[in-house]
Each structure stands twice: as C-alpha cells, then as structure tokens.
Amino acid sequence: MHSTVFERLAPDEKAVAASLEGSRLATFWLDGLSAPKHPSFSGTASYDLVVVGGGYTGLWTALMAKQRDPDARVALLEGKTVGWAASGRNGGFCEASITHGEKNGRSRFPNEYDRLEELGLENLDEIERAVAELGLGCDFERTGAVAVAVEEHQVAELEEDRDAPGVEYFDGPAMRAEIASPTYLAGLWSTRDTAMVHPGKLALELARACRQVGVDIFERSVVKNLTAEADEIVVSLAGGRVRASRVALATNAFPSLLKRYRLHTVPVYDYVLMTEPLTDAQLASIGWNRRQGVADMANQFHYYRLTSDNRILFGGYDAIYHFGGRIRAQYEDRPASHRMLASHFLTTFPQLEGVRFTHRWAGVIDTSTRFTAFFGRAHGDRVAHAAGFTGLGVGSSRFAANVMLDRLSGLETERTSLELVNSMPLPFPPDPVAWMGVEVSRWAMDRADHNRGKRNLVLKTLDAVGLGFDS
Numbered sequence: 195m196h197s198t199v200f201e202r203l204a205p206d207e208k209a210v211a212a213s214l215e216g217s218r219l220a221t222f223w224l225d226g227l228s229a230p231k232h233p234s235f236s237g238t239a240s241y242d243l244v245v246v247g248g249g250y251t252g253l254w255t256a257l258m259a260k261q262r263d264p265d266a267r268v269a270l271l272e273g274k275t276v277g278w279a280a281s282g283r284n285g286g287f288c289e290a291s292i293t294h295g296e297k298n299g300r301s302r303f304p305n306e307y308d309r310l311e312e313l314g315l316e317n318l319d320e321i322e323r324a325v326a327e328l329g330l331g332c333d334f335e336r337t338g339a340v341a342v343a344v345e346e347h348q349v350a351e352l353e354e355d356r357d358a359p360g361v362e363y364f365d366g367p368a369m370r371a372e373i374a375s376p377t378y379l380a381g382l383w384s385t386r387d388t389a390m391v392h393p394g395k396l397a398l399e400l401a402r403a404c405r406q407v408g409v410d411i412f413e414r415s416v417v418k419n420l421t422a423e424a425d426e427i428v429v430s431l432a433g434g435r436v437r438a439s440r441v442a443l444a445t446n447a448f449p450s451l452l453k454r455y456r457l458h459t460v461p462v463y464d465y466v467l468m469t470e471p472l473t474d475a476q477l478a479s480i481g482w483n484r485r486q487g488v489a490d491m492a493n494q495f496h497y498y499r500l501t502s503d504n505r506i507l508f509g510g511y512d513a514i515y516h517f518g519g520r521i522r523a524q525y526e527d528r529p530a531s532h533r534m535l536a537s538h539f540l541t542t543f544p545q546l547e548g549v550r551f552t553h554r555w556a557g558v559i560d561t562s563t564r565f566t567a568f569f570g571r572a573h574g575d576r577v578a579h580a581a582g583f584t585g586l587g588v589g590s591s592r593f594a595a596n597v598m599l600d601r602l603s604g605l606e607t608e609r610t611s612l613e614l615v616n617s618m619p620l621p622f623p624p625d626p627v628a629w630m631g632v633e634v635s636r637w638a639m640d641r642a643d644h645n646r647g648k649r650n651l652v653l654k655t656l657d658a659v660g661l662g663f664d665s
Contacts, residue, residue, distance in 0.1 A: 196644055198492070199344050199377045205540035209547050213536045214467075214554070219527050222468040222507075222553040223394035224282045229275065230401075235412040236433035241267045243602070244429050244436055246417050246451065247444030248272030249281035250587060251580055253400035254595035255442045260407040262599065268409045269436065271429070273416040273448075277397025280446060283557030284588055285466065285497050285509055287339065287487050290318040290387040292590040293614070294565035302564055303613055310614060315387065317593045322389065328403045332396035333502045339388035339487035342369060343380040347646040348491035352382045360386050373482045375542050377490075388487050390499055391588065420451050422573040440602040442595075443579040446587070447560035448521065452579055455570050457621035459582050460628060461521050461558040465531040466509035467539065468501075468553040472546075477504055479545045493639035493647075496538060505552075508539045513559070515632040518625055526556040559585045564619035567594050571601055578602050582619065 243259050245252045256270045292314040293299025299307045325334045343349045356363035362383040364372055369381035418430045429436040443451055447461040489497040496510040512531040532554045562568055562582025570579035578598035583590055597615055600607045622628045642649050
C-alpha cells in the first residue's frame, strides 16, 4: 500500500487541534438567517396538490405547480422547518449533471447519455433564469468547478478529457498558479456546468417565491401515512387530515411513505467544516481569483469552495452509515471526521495555518445504488415520488420536480419517456447486510486510494452488479 498526499504532507496535530478550537456544532448556512415561521397544519382541508417535504425537491415542485396552473390549490407539508435537512446543509454546489457525472451516466444510460447531459445543462440554465426573474437572493455564482489531481495516477484521467468542449486543462504549475496548493498535480476546469449558491438562502427564497404565488406552507406538520379513497389521496397528520387530488413525495433520505421504496436509499452522513472569513492577505496567498468549486479525484474525495464573504467550506471524504439507517441529531458531531477534514484542509492549504473553523456540521445524503435520482409512483399515478440524489440534488431536484409534475398531470413528455425516469435502481439489502456492504465498500475505496487508484475485487464486483457506493 502507498501513502496518500494527506499522509505524506500531514500537518502537525497541534495545528489541527488549534484550527477546531472554538468551532460550533451548527450549520453555517442556517446560522443567523431570519426565516419566517409557517403555521402547523391542523383540522381538515382539500387541495389539488399536496407536496410532502420542504427541501429543494418539494419547494421546486410546489412553485412550478403554481407556475403551470395558477388556479391550482397547492399545499406543502414539512415535518420540521423549510430547508433544515439536506437542502440547508450541503456544500452549495449546484451542478448540471442529473446522472452523477459522465462516467456514471454513460455506464448506466449509454443510449441516452448525450441527451441527459443536454437536459442537465438546460435545467441549470433554467435555475439561473429563475434566480434572476424571481429575484432569489442566494449568492448564485456560475463559476464552474475544477477537478484536481492530487496523486500521479489521477493526472492521466484528467488528461483524457483535456480537449473536451467547455473545459480548461491545467498542468501542475498552471493549476498551482490558479489555486495555490502544493497538493495539485493537474486540474480540469469545467467552466459552465456548476454554480455556487448559499443553500440556506436558496431554500428560504424558494419558500418566499412559493408564498408569493399562493402555496400554503405548513411547518412542524409530520405526515403519518397516505391512503387512497375513491378518487382522492388522504394525507394523515398528527393534527388532521388533508384530501388531495395528487401528492408529490419529496422526503429524500427519510423513509418513504411508500413502503415499496424504503430499501432504495440509505442515509449516509457527510461531514463539513467552515472557516472564518479570510483576510485579504490570506486570500492572496491562495489566489483562487475565479472562485471555482473544487473537488479532488480520489474515491473518497473532498469538495471545497469560497463563500460570498471569503470563507472556505471544506467537506467530504468520510461517508458514514449507521446501522438500521438511523438518522439522529447526535450523529452530526463526529470528532474523528471533523479532525480528519481539518488535517486534510491544512495539507491542502498549509499557508492557512492559523485560520480557525467557526462551524462544523453534518448532513444526510439519500444514497441510491445508481448514485442518481429515481422516480416512483403509486395509487393510479396520483402519487409521485423522487429520491436518491446521492449528493447532487441542489440542481437535479428541480429536474425531478418537473418529472413528478409531468407524471401527476398525465403528460407524456420527453422527460417521462427517459430510461433514467422509467428504470429503477437495485434496492439495498436490509441490515445487517447493507451495513456490512457499506463498511466493506468504504474499506475498498480507501484501499484503492492507497494503491494508485486500482480497484480491487470488492469494488469491481459491486460495479458489475450495480451496487457500487460513492462517497
């Protein structure tokens, strides 16, 4: 086994400890935001469409339902508060891909990948237009993203795509001139397929847009179950019942209200750090003048980006699944993961030793075996379901919302005819098999990163049967 750059250039442990001293267990994106309070649902009511879930998928679905039909009666039911889960905790990378990248997309949907790539870019263009037309104050910056090689074997993979349209290739010196990290051996900047957003602001601004077009938003309104009665769906809550002509389910990492889909995702915890704002001198020491998002090429990869006030978000690497698929607040504080991230940050930017992290947190990724969203339906197509975004839901949640609305309206569109939409990923096996599979996959990915990227028998077997795992 070979060491990685994060072991070869590991910082002093005292510097790591100092960087985390005083950090708060709190999601930076939600900290200090002024969010209007919405009422809890009680009693009875009837709607044309009920959306369950107040994250991006649910918000886009409710908003676009009203844009399609301004007279439709639409309600959004959220168990806690709008944007509190994955939509307020992610890295703020709004990516065009609806297939979790080209490699994954071509392997799973070879006959339609080129069109899927076009549809993903069209979707991102439409998000950019919506931000402008609706005045969504969410720090939207279409900077693109850079994939960086931090090990020699990763350079060749980047070089394969250096002449692709819409990219700019950097050799080692050029990449280090672009963003000053001693770990960089090459880079590939995809200039148009990623935007940076403030996740919390985006969620709250989408909720504002929903209210402006007449969506009724209810928070702290946990949906217990769905039942079909005659030509309606009855949505049962602790505080009452809602009758709906159509229902869209946007609960993502949380157990689906449709039992048939509960094994199609597993909740995986992803860990994140946020620095204090950099001084002008600190920012000058790393360059980064074009403010791209960055991710390295390892199996267990890091992602990082600048905020509007020049903090650095640094996340990824660890992907932790808890036995039974449990989602618990106490899992958000994992000192080992946060220490590892802090160490890897200082390896990446040793010139920033002395910078403190102000926030540390975690969020749950709704992981599917094909790494991209799938689409379900039930009760005579009166209920639509989307989940399994596997970390790329900031952008593709809007595409999924359109798919659900097409289906609920009985429309035959290009979207509803896609193999991506009509096929299903393999479900995960129940625990303890799923837990063991995730642990073995993490071990195998770590071994590959320590063996010049060579995938061992475990990873090859998982790839072959469509049960791979991506951090």
